[in-house]
Amino acid sequence: MMLLSVLLILLVLISLWAVMTPLLLRAAIGLAATSALLTMIMYQLGAPLAAVFELSVCAGLISVVFVSVVSLTHRLPLKEFMKRRQSRIKRFVFLPLLLVAALAIMLTIKLPFSLNLPAADKISDVRVMLWNIRRIDLFGQIMALLAGVYGVLILFQGRKTDGD
């Protein structure tokens, strides 16, 4: 439980760093680290299959996409970068204060977390749940993936010139 608490605190701090850091590449790396920490939390909570998906897809594939996007854009001139940085600091300075205030409020009012939970699931195997019970979801996922591929083909296709 101690390890889980440390991981949860780290998750908040690293995601805060990812959101606040001025460089986009660092933000992408921070997001990958957030995903890795979320993976550890999932594993601690007994969800290894979802953890593997989170690590391979979110910390791997999505980070590659983010780094590719950053590499395909160019840097701002130093003067403009510093100017925008000052503006960003002014806008984002309230976020840590907001988080501390929200934490203080939640600790003060002590939300009722002792819910009347339903009975535990009879199906404990995630493979049975995914392939037998939620088969329709899989079709939905396949359709979403195909729609995504089609969208990417449309978006990444080169512009036609007069010679084409």
Place this chain on the structure above:
Amino acid sequence: MTFVLLLIEGFYCVTVTYNLFRILIGLEVLIKAVTLFVIAAGYLSGHLALAQSIVITIIVIEVVVVVVAAGIILGFFREFDSLNVKNARRMKG
């Protein structure tokens, strides 16, 4: 509580920034918050298998959203040579 803090971070980032890429980062943080919430709910209620299958669905949809959004961001950058969302006002329509 952690999930509430992540939600605040994500909403704040999406609301305050003008950079399209950073909006996508904020959206990702929001999705992480929801993922954490679903897994924690499954753990507490004993429906961990259901929670894992839902998280896998979330991750698949997340990838599609991120890749398409990345394409939109690159198209925006090629058009305006900037990621500032204020430039969207100059678009037709």
